[in-house]
Amino acid sequence: MPEIRVTPLGAGQDVGRSCILVSIGGKNVMLDCGMHMGFNDDRRFPDFSYITRNGRLTDFLDCVIISHFHLDHCGALPYFSEMVGYDGPIYMTHPTQAICPILLEDYRKIAVDKKGEANFFTSQMIKDCMKKVVAVHLHQTVQVDDELEIKAYYAGHVLGAAMFQIKVGSESVVYTGDYNMTPDRHLGAAWIDKCRPNLLITESTYATTIRDSKRCRERDFLKKVHEAVERGGKVLIPVFALGRAQELCILLETFWERMNLKAPIYFSTGLTEKANHYYKLFITWTNQKIRKTFVQRNMFEFKHIKAFDRAFADNPGPMVVFATPGMLHAGQSLQIFRKWAGNEKNMVIMPGYCVQGTVGHKILSGQRKLEMEGRQVLEVKMQVEYMSFSAHADAKGIMQLVGQAEPENVLLVHGEAKKMEFLKQKIEQEFRVNCYMPANGETVTLPTSPSIPVGISLGLLKREMAQGLLPDAKKPRLLHGTLIMKDSNFRLVSSEQALKELGLAEHQLRFTCRVHLHDPRKEQETALRVYSHLKSVLKDHCVQHLPDGSVTVESILIQAAAHSEDPGTKVLLVSWTYQDEELGSYLTSLLKKGLPQGAT
């Protein structure tokens, strides 16, 4: 019995380190290859030894698919391909291919910067890894090999994020990656067609949440920044190089323009330029509004946001600075934080989650006295704000997507167990499908219907074409033929060809129907009356009265017999072959109406 097997190595009842193994139709696919930023040792990567024990990685895995550029989805990729030794194809969308190396490089630099980690992937490894990438377009069906095909769908979430359909024969799995079902300031909403996969693997970050309007969060954010700037304070927004940063930049840029504000906004490390370049390049991936206004004004060409210079941090007066990295765990953002932390007029806004072991985590948990290097204590007097701008589908959105795709089964990943449990029940109740939520390392096995390929004979196809109907993928139509199995292969052929190939003779099949006629005359006379009546009605057909008293119309035979119990009634036995089914039915209905009185 064919089956689909799914084993999360990461993201099973867990957020971080997404890595899901799927076996479908004898093919093995790895969905995402993320890292966990909460660890500094090998635990940051998924435990690939569970794959390597199956033999050589490149032999075992048919491909790796990356859903989007966030590090919890792609951070382990160079390690996996250049250090563990995977040498096969890696699929991702064009924007992800462009942005992924920037974030990987950023991450590498931070890791090396922080600790001087020697046993870490290098820039060259990131580049070599990216050379194994095959970029795909949305809705383009890509053949990984003769049997395995994949197709990307728009997922919102971040630029280039995609859901992937993986198909082998008639079996298919859809993996959503992270997605967003409501459009945001620069991206559209996720969409998938009614592809009815055997299994939908969906993220469930906000499995129990109905998120408040993003507008409210944006308003809050702007209000807080504005207030801080108005009172002459400096605002630090730690971000990762690309992604959420751009959304916040658009937000501030528009607000600054509208309010005619003068305080400078800076973006550290010169990444705005790069980001602009990619947002311009992949304008088709952004939402409709941005695309429409692009002709008049490029949303990503910021008038108010300038490149940051390290010396600017000491400048007097208010300012807003976007600085990397996003969790205040090294580099520029941490340096600025240290400088500004002591002034209560200043503010730091954390726009995302921070793992333990970072300054970001500390201040978000309310700690205000931080031990720094050399036992120095840094007192945090600046205002600390947390605002999640992450773009995930909430419970309503997840249900909406399940409704759109109409899967046979659902599997939840990228979420917390307790919340998943709630959503699982909801999905099972509403959609009457099985819903699974495996933990990391647990395998879910789904039996599927066997897929049997059937060849079609040229003769049959030609005959179909001769009817003048051209094939149309959108309007499937029925094709009649005979299914034969020969040499373990199935073929659909015409019945004549089937008989010929199989060396069989055709069986004659006749249908017989009894029609009761009220006629006290003898059987021969009744037959003659039937003959006369049919002769007059069926002028185009060959109607004959045979010497034995029976009547024929083409292949249809009509015989009259006396009724065993009622001598005033005659029984007409009408019999025909299945080729003359139409005429036979007509005759029967005609005779059932009775014979005209005048008929002799």
Add this chain to the structure above:
Amino acid sequence: MDPECSQLLPALCAVLADPRQPVADDTCLEKLLDWFKTIADAGSSLLLLQENPCLVTLLCPVLKPQDLSPRVLAFLLRLAGILAAQEDCFQHLQQGDLLPRLFGEAGPLGGAAWTAPTVRSGWIQGLCSLTQHPSALCFLAHSGAVDTIFSLQGDSSLFVASAAGQLLVHILGLSMQAPAEGHPSLQPAHWPACAQKIVGHIEESLRATATPQVTQALNVLTTMFSHCHDPWTQVLWVHLSPLVACLLEKDPVPAAHSLVDLLLSVARSPVLSSSSCGLWDTLAQTLSRLRASQAGPLALGILKLQECPKALRAQAFAVLLQPLTCVLEATTQAPGLPGSSGPGLQCGVAAIGPVASSEACAGRGGDPTDGELPLAWPPGSVGGTADAPLTAGMLLPSKAACVGLLCQTLAHLELLQPLPQRPSPWPWAPLLSAAVTILRLCNGSATPTSDTGTHLCAFLAGCVRVQRAALDFLGTLSQGTGPQELVTQVFAILLEYLTSPDSSPTVLKKAFQATLQWLQSSPKPSGGGDLEPHAQLFLRELLPVLPKRLCSPCWDVRDSGLEFLTQTVRRWGGQAGFRHALLASEVPELTEQLLRDPESYVRASAVAAMGQLSSRGLHIIPASPGHPGAQQKSLLEELLHILSTDSEGFPRRAVMQVFTQWLRDSHADVAADTEHFVARVLRVASQDLDWEVRAQGLELALVFLEQTLGQPSSSCPYAMTPPAAAPPSLVAQALQPFCRVQLFDFAFRALFDCDRPVAQKSCDLLLFLRAKTASYSDQQGSSSGPDVASLEAALQRWQAGDQGQPLGDLEPEAVVAVLRSLDLEGLRGALAESSDHAEQSPLSLLQDMLATAGILGENEADCY
């Protein structure tokens, strides 16, 4: 334990024991366990418990597992295991009857919490930690835990199942340690009860009809033979090997992959190597029983063994070569197939494997069990001589199987070739022929006429996977020698791939790599100097192809082309033939254009290539007689422009590497005015936002220092090292150039850079300088003066995080004085620690966990 941590621990234990206070970050508990493990490893766990009674209190809630979250429960099980690893602490916990309640029936086992894999995993890991002493074994025996471990081998979680297998091995090893004094009993029936039970379970599993059970048993044995090399393992193998051999009688052989792993782990075990224990027969039998794809890894494993009977090696090599033999057999039937007339193929497939001896060519084979391996034809690898003649149909039943098997074989041979224990002599020529043939089948240039050949052609045409594997293997084969005709074919097929518009970017990259390997291994002609004529001809043919690749719309192709160019120029840039061909091509011009490529990776590679071309004097387009060297100057300007303006780090870093190399090599352009060059580069590099560029700037500064002052331990007669008793004026003179290029401003500022590697580099540089000027400092007692004061003030500002203005002109004397006053060793020590060591410390972890407990829900994990 740190007193501060000890103080916080009770509060944390209270939080953990409170089900209403879940822990926010799932990494915290892991890190907490790491910390407890470190403490337990360093001292007494009993003392730890006695000093921190809250830990015992913490373990008690496990008695009501339904109240706890699975991850806290798993944490407690693991913690108990870590603490109970020491026997006295184990006894202490036993007295409180805590352990049976944690790991026995009364605990989470069998309850609702048991459905969570994390709890089962915690249970196993806890037991694994505590099973370190005889008391633990008694505990396991009485608690019935071993039976639970047996059942967990088939757990739905890979992690749990795998850990259960490992735990069984651990318990078996420990229980056998006690009676191990002296020789182990030859009968496992006399082994300790716990060991007997486990061995009995393994036996039962090996006899099972269900494959998963067999797999579990084989995996446990594999782990055991891989990690435990005590004498009793030999007894165990003797005892179990008949059961293992029985598996080979089944059709199909169950759990083939695990069986291969087991047999190889047994074969590698030093305990078993002295005695065959029937192992070699089992291996030989397994080789012949398994399908080609299953037998390949076994064959490779056998050939990697240090000691092994020759006959078995011969058989294994034949199995490994089977697919290639099959390919050649199928294709050589086709008249006109390239390579079929080559010397390596004159006897067709018979030439592969055991090298073309006349006996092998005749296909007679002989007895593989005697004589040297390469002279014997393995039965079954060539049609006609073996009991079960091999047909292409058997090996290549479908496209997927054919592709998979060929890739696997090529990868195995690639792994085997560099090993000293590879079969000898290594059949270079036939392997080369096979690799070339496969590549020809893949690109459609082979035209076979036989059915099998046609089949293969259809399977392999355009198959990127096989192309990649074959090119990798072909590259590795460059290490050996082959007949000239075959080498010609190798270069021809490589050129075809490099030229073909159908070659995918990944294939092209591999083709470039293989080409480089072949070029590098080309023998130098006897006269020395230039390239071997053959390779020279090839390069001449390749150079017109390269521009097309440099103009490819795919960035990765352009980049691979540039990387190839850089390597070739580095290697043959000095050879006349190559220089002539290169200068006659469009390559230098195109490379220069790629400095402005939209893709930063390509720009960086173009910078490296141009740097190399320039070093070799190869990018000069003949300049007008009036302006010699005009082109070189413009390149320097162009690279400086990239360094100051490129928006991305890769090209800027590449420029710094080129400049540093130029400085090291005394590139003509640099040597013309080194000081001016260094000053310009440092001015730009010191302002760079990318810390790697700044660090490279310091590297360049260090090279400049070394060149000026001499290596730390060198005795270069030309270096301007101030002698031990040098008069101050000489030292000042020696340091004057560094002041002029503003090196000190950069280095002192970098000492407090927010990016640690920059500060470390600067620290190293200043320490080097201090060592060089030490003698002078000793003589100069004074460390005062206006310059010194302003420099020290600036250093304090920088340390405080202020950027401030440049220092302006510095006097060497002030520099020397400040160098002496700075605690550079202390700074270096501080910098050696991770920049987040404070946040990653145990105290910080405890503080974070306590701080988070109150605010959970507001700040949930979503994504990064």
